[in-house]
Amino acid sequence: MRVASRALGRANLVHAYGHCSVRLDDEHLLVCAAMPMGLVTKEPGVVVPIRGPLPAGVLGEVCVHQQIYVRRPEVGAVVRSMPRYLMSLSAASITPIARHGPGSYFAPSVPLWRDVQLVRSASQAQGVVDTLGTSRAVVMRANGAVVVGGTLEEAVAMTWFLEDAARVEYEVRAIGAADSAVFSEEDSRQRATTAGRIIERMWDYLTVGDVEVDAGTL
Template sequence: MKDANGRPPRVRDAARTRTVILEGAMAEFTAKGFAGARIDAVADRAGVNVRAIYQHFESKAALFDAVLGDSVRRRHERLLSEMVGLIDANGRFAEVVPLFRRVLADSPGWARLMAWKELSEDLDVDVADIYSSADRQALYRREMALFDAARDRGYLPPGLDSDLLLLALTALAAFPWFVRPLTLLVTGHPPESPAFVARWDAFLLALGNALVGGTCGTSAVELAAAVPGGVVAPHLHRELRMLARALDRAGLAGPYGHCSLRADGEQALVTPPHPLRVIGSRDGLVVPLSGPLPAGVLPEVRLDRAVYRARPDVGAICVIETPAGIPADDLPCDDDAALVAHLGTRNVVARPDGTAVVVAETPARALVLAVFSAKESAKESAKESGKESAGDVDWGHRRAERMWEYLTAGDPESGEPV
């Protein structure tokens, strides 16, 4: 049977209509918040008319509570399922801490919406008046029971109340999104950025290992490996910029100098292809230590990669103008392998093209060696810079750290030790 226009009759499916309304409302509320959301916009997103919405929900407030309740239920059911898997997988319960973030704070809009709702409740509200209170309490009790089970199996230390642990992990999951401006001020990245999310998850995993007693043996290198490629902690970008500006203030950088830091065992952080004088607030470029160079990275960075691969002790590299009085070494300018072999265990190589390569364990030592190499006496420069041997340099009495503080004094990003 068809209607007057020859189309089949529309099948009424109340359950499906309610589902698409909730999906449309979720999109509208997370985009505009409760105050800015409009019922007609929800109808447009859901592909229904406004009347259909009011057939299921008596008001915008009722729709809002239903959206939150539905999303809370789905998220916590997923959380319960994955928590059971971590309990059954011996030695992996530390992962429950970042799991809370992935499930309960996977969307900045959702996290902020939850914060708005929780803070808008009256201070004297009764449990029965909280949205979806019965359903939520049932879910929370099941999660607390899983924490009890994890404690019984020795995954958690005694003395941690399961209800308070649930509160703590929920807070850790979403707090950076609740206080987005604070997160931006403290870390330099918004909480929704891939860089922050990767660092936060790695931090939560480290916290999880501490929570279960540190028995998982996760080292700093292993935690760094848990961060996706191309993501480097903001403090390394800051140290790279400070090193670059200090080299320029010392008159060593010139228009073509650059510097880099080892980020971890697989990647380095290199100054962008601009004169170091104009680096400003630019982040460094993340470069893998093997494979093709990423777009925007100059070929000269191949040398840095070769040094990092050959010298695990090297954590920072400066390519500067050769200071007066230091004779150039006789080696091909473009042969990275020959330069690395010539470098050996030393800290400085002067190239025939008028540049010198300075390597050291830390940014502070690299800066000090570069500045010392600029002394008028070539003999004194060679001794101080470690051109004879890296072992000849005496780094006692915080020599490098004090020189770093002196040479970076007044830098716009100074104030934290390297």
């Protein structure tokens, strides 16, 4: 959890805001400390019930994590991020579509939750998770994204993939090629693989040099 928090911070996928969690079992999740993720050192996470009120000091948007774990039993981890390109596109109600390898994991496009308010209630969280559906990510208009994965490593890697898809979306639109540079459904299906240590290699890339990785204390 600490390594993931710092990795997301170093990659500029989060800043003062953002959080991640892992499913511990059917009844509990572990969420990172409520602080800028890049500044996490030895701070422990907080155990949160998947069903029930959030403990004191836990960020309000963790209610989204709770809803995801209840409704998506295959999900083992959640990342809430605010990457640069994704934020810019979402302010215009645009989300990435499948235009390159990393974008294929979110084909045909990333769903958009249109409410610009911070998620602080069960009803809002339900709306976000309804919009997420069976996708790997949901974008919140002008407010970042929520990404899910079977493991924390996968959720972190997919967060990087999502921002790279947003970068490509932004740049393809800038050169006027939005209508031509699109993967087919079959292209996306074949390309969106996790074989060949896809997730593991991205995790290694994002965590290289981390103090706990180098010290072998994980």
